[in-house]
Amino acid sequence: MSGPSASGAAGSASLSATTLRALEAVLPPVVALCIAAVIGDLLILSFGESPAAVYALLIKGTWGNPYGIGQVLYKTTTLTCTGLAFALAGRAGLFNVGAEGQLAAGGFGAALLGLALPSGLPGLLAVPLCVMAAMLTGAGVGAVPGVLRARFGASEVIVTIMLNFIVLALLNWVVSTHLHLPETLRTPDIHAGTLPRLADWFAVFSGSAANAVLLLALAAAAASWWLLFRTRSGYELRAVGLQPDAAEYGGVHVPRVMWTSMALSGALAGLGGVNFVLGYKGYYEDGFAGGAGFLGIAVALVGRNHPFGIVLSALLFATLSQGGLAVNAIVPKQLTDILTAVVILSVATAVPEVQRQLRAAAASTMAALTRAQQTSGGRAS
Amino acid sequence: MNAVLSTDAPAGPLAIDIESVVKTFGGVVANRDASLQVPHGEIHALVGENGAGKSTLMRVLAGMYAPDAGRVRVNGQDVTGWKTTEAIAAGVGMVHQHFMLVPTLTVAENVVLGIEPRAGWQVDLPRAVREVEALCRKCGLHVDPEALVADLSVGEAQRVEILKALYRGARVLILDEPTAVLSPPEVQELWTVLRALRDDGGTVVLITHKLDEVIAVSDTITVMRAGATVSRFATAGTTPRDIARAMVGRDVNLHLDALGAVDAAALSTTSAAPTAGAPRRDARLVVHNLHLRSDRGTPAVSDLSFEVAGGEILGVAGVEGNGQTELLEAIAGLRPLQQGRIELDARLLSGLSVRQRADAGLSHIPEDRHRRGLVLDYSIADNLILGQQHRFTTRAGLDQAHIQRHAAEQVARFDIRPPLPALPARALSGGNQQKIVIAREMGRDFGVLLAAQPTRGVDVGAIEFIHAQLRAARDAGKAILLISADLSEVLALADRVAVMYRGRFVTVLPRQACSAELLGPYMTGAAA
Amino acid sequence: MMAIAFLLQTLRIAVPYLLAAAGGVLSERVGVIALGLEGLMLSGAFGAALGAYYGDSAWAGLAGALAAGAVMTTILAVATLRFRANQVVVGVAINLIVVAGTRYFLRLIFDSSSNSPRVAGFGGEGVGNAMLASFTNPVVWIGLVTLPALGWVLYRTPFGLRVRAIGEKPEAAVSLGVNVMRLRVLGLYIAGAMASLGGAYLALDQHQFTDGMTAGRGFIALAAVIFGRWQPARVAVACLLFAAAETLQIQLQGAQLVPSQFVEMIPYVLTIIALAGLVGRSTAPAALGKTE
Secondary structure, X not given: OOOHHHHHHHHHHHHHHHHHHHHHHHHHHHHHHHHHHHHHHHHHHHOOOOHHHHHHHHHHHHOOXXXXXXXXXXXXXXXXXXXXXXXXXXXXXXXXXXXXXXXXXXXHHHHHHHHHXXXXXXXXXXXXXXXXHHHHHHHHHHHHHHHHHXXXXXXXXXXXHHHHHXXXXXXXHHHHHHXXXXXXXXXXXXXXXXOOEHHHHOHHHOOOOOEOHHHXXXXXXXXXXXXXXXXXXXXXXXXXXXXXXXXXXXOOOHHHHHHHHHHHHHHHHHHHHHHHHHHHOOOOEOOOOOOHHHHHHHHHHHOOOOHHHHHHHHHHHHHHHHHHHHHOOOOOOHHHHHHHHHHHHHHHHHHHHHHHHHHHHHHHHHHHHHHHHXXXXXXXX | OOOXXXXXXXXXXXXEEEEEEEEEEOOEEEEEEEEEEEEOOEEEEEEOOOOOOHHHHHHHHOOOOOOOEEEEEEOOXXXXXXXXXXXXXXXXXXXXXXOOOOOOOEHHHHHHOOOOOEEOOEEOHHHHHHHHHXXXXXXXXXXXXXXXXXXXXXXXHHHHHHHHHHHOOOOEEEEEOHHHHOOHHHHXXXXXXXXXXXXXXXXXXXXXOOHHHHHHHOOEEEEEEOOEEEEXXXXXXXXXXXXHHHHHHHHHHHHHHHHHOOOHHHHHHOOOOOOOOOOOOOEEEEEEEEEEEOOOOOEEEEEEEEEEEOOEEEEEEOOOOOOHHHHHHHHHOOOOOOEEEEEEOOEEOOOOOHHHHHHOOEEEEOOOHHHHHOOOOOEHHHHOOOOOXXXXXXXXXXXXXXXXXXXXXXXXXXOOOOOOOOOXXXXXXXXXXXXHHHHHHHOOOOOXXXXXXXXXXXXXXXXXXXXXXXXXXXXXXXXXXXXXXXXHHHHHHOOEEEEEXXXXXEEEEEHHHOOHHHHHHHHOOOOO | OHHHXXXXXXXXXXXXXXXXXXXXHHHHHOOOOOOOHHHHHHHHHHHHHHHHHHHOOHHHHXXXXXXXXXXXXXXXXXXXXXXXXXXXXXXXXXXXXXXXXXXXHHHHHHOOOOEOOOOOOOOOOOXXXXXXXXXXXXXXXXXXXXXXXXXXXXXHOHHHHHHHHHHHOHHHHHHOOOOHXXXXXXXXXXXXXXXXXXXXXXXXXXXXXXOOOOOOHHHHHHHHHHHOXXXXXXXXXXXXXXXXXXXXXXXXXXXXXXXXXXXXXXXXXXXXXXXXXXXXXXXXXXOOOXXX
């Protein structure tokens, strides 16, 4: 088999395979966003308002002014972390639905250390320590379902959900009995380890919650990408997620990969907790997570479990969330919450469907190419 | 091609009349011109190698697939493209190779599922039990209707599958490789049941590749090859060689030597007992007193001992399910041993991880390339380093340049097509996917190779290539343990042949002493 | 007298759990993970409030609840069975949709951000008669009867036999001509109806819909399903156990023996223990989650 027809066919095969992968990655979020837009329009109309007006107000309230941008960036930070958390576990074939609890635990860990450290401690020392405390706490909470899955085969979906409730209840108890300021459910201000606001560097952002943790989140995204696609651990992790039997055959210690990826996932979610505790308010407050853990699932889905996609996706969902507040005057802010959930549903539905359609198209293309090869290249097999 | 060799077309109305069926899956042509004629009151064997299209054709008959072309008639009626429900209602039942039983339900519940006898709103379980018992007595099958399927042996489970079909009034019973998992007495019991059904006017189609069984129980034989029907003869007066010749087709000369040439002198001196004695000096793989458990907890390998020397291919023949899978997994480090010792180049393997064994010089071509051998969504290049990824790592992570160089070399050397290392493995044909595995396992330094079903599902051109690779490795002094359910492959490649049956080597013979007729009884456990 | 009061209160608290858990058992037995129970319950609660408001009766409320449950189940069924989306994600999405959706429609219809106006219930006013009055509430009876009825159906009827087969090995049912898809759809709708009735009970009992009023009960019901190993009898016991712990906590509130947060945790901790096999193995139906 040689000659231009063969290499031409091979080239087409390569092109179609790459295109296929790209389409499989990008198409579902696009489809999902279109569906969400349509449903959004319907809901807005049901409230008697004009979609154009609402969307205009949404853009104005988010990207149209520095405060809005700051708020969007703040929310992007947390969502990037929880999205990365879900994605990392997801790449290993595990469902971490516990980012909410891991986020809160991480924030608490940072606050605890921040309260314990002497107030004079230089930030260069305190900040990394507190951030590490957050990530270690999150990792601990994430490791539990990981170990139970690796060792007992216990469904990590259920364990992480259960653990969310347990962790949040536990934190609530600890704060409400031992650490709270009177009449509140928050800790005292942290002495050491807080981070500067974006406003401290760029006065134009004054008043917004955006802070230096944004840089940490972006660094985490870059590090996750590098880990997943450039290191041996990432190769093994992804293999476990795609085909655990082949990974085992390839010498990978599958149970170990399972619990370490869950721990890492928890650590990333814990990092998200730092955004509120060290970057924004400077104290821990019960319930600060506010659903960011579950939203992380949406972020990861739309971002197709890829760190760079997740950053973009986090920007999207942060915009939606902030935009909801902006349009609250004319349409309930739950509109954007509904749209968020619709996006999740649409992406979840679109992914297998798009995959099926594309693979069917590819199979018939390959079949046609093979027949062409056979008739032009030589005897039939 | 529908050559009828030794008999005329059957007289009288046909129970089954399949004409020129074509069935394609994606790009794979499973049936390209398949036909079958079976009259009532007959046990008909449908014979062919792996991949010949027998199962596909029968599934078309049973209503699981609709054919792309061709016609299917049952009892004179055109039923092309019918569904399983219609087939079952018309009395056509299929007993699959992989049982379709619900483990948490009882035998009776499994048998009546879907047509449960009622008592008001409830299932009349006592009646179901009675009816199943009556059916057992009538057919000569023995199984406890109230036993949980999960607790049954494989042979008993198969009986439940047959009962399911008979309970629904099957007059045409299709069995897909039924004896693969049966012991000799169970096989005899099955023949009794089938003969009773035939004598009662029913029709049996037996899909099998075991030639001795075909001779023992069938009345007529249809042979399929490469998706088409090629021959049809009456069993009376036919020898296994005739059948084998029809099965194998174009490589007649080569395989006739492999199958037919028997060294009479060697026959008379070779005992049937496995070769015992002191381990050979140049043994590279030594297995001693190995005991293994299957996933179900039953013994899979019992007190197995053998060695493979450098420069030798030890071919292990035998029907799947006799412990071959467990044996290779244990050597590769994927399964713990209950007892025994495995040594590679005099080094004890127990306690070594999969990776450590690979580093010690062990290569493994797994029997299921889709499950074990490849990560289909990984590129060719990434699959080529599976199991070796630690050798392609620097302190800064994976060495992409090295991986790409390696991939380019292997793709060229092993003729992987299309030669595009970035392509996901999923996009390749079965033969080329297998070549990735071969390239990875044989394209590196190794001392001992475990090769399980190396040419399963692989096109003919790739088969010859792979066989050439195996011979070359053997000539270079490697020790190769070849496990294949394809007897002709074993006979074509091996220097010594062992037959594995129920977790033991029931015989080990030099290649010259072997033939299909000689080995057949060992493979089915007929020879003690 | 104390004991009877305790028992009655436990039963009242158990009703939503019993209903939602019955839905959970059926859903998971036909192969669909019941992560959306919380959302289904909440939608039932909202539907009940809507129905009772517009229909001016508790029965209209029940109808509204069933309608809401049917809508959410349709979304669930289409996404998981027709499009074969991942069941965990769909479950999470359903919960989010219902939370946001109920708030949205709360504002749209009732112009409130926290609760609906007062609506009809099934009676039961007055402190003295509160306990006994519960038993004039038909939903309480439905709740008490649902799991036993489900048990009977599962283990005695042809429908139940087929459901059990589908949950373990759908291929077996398919090869025998059982219409697996139809059974799954039917199972999901019945399960959705039960879960929404659980939410309806809450709304009608409190005579209004409050934002987020299910407060995690759907997850406690799921915990009961797992802890009870998907067997209706055991699941019922689990529900009663969790309800009893809650009752205990309420009655001992003053005494402060155990902080309320720890009592809250009991169902979740027990479920994790059951999953880890520390008190006997909790193995899900083999085909659970495999509609992809």
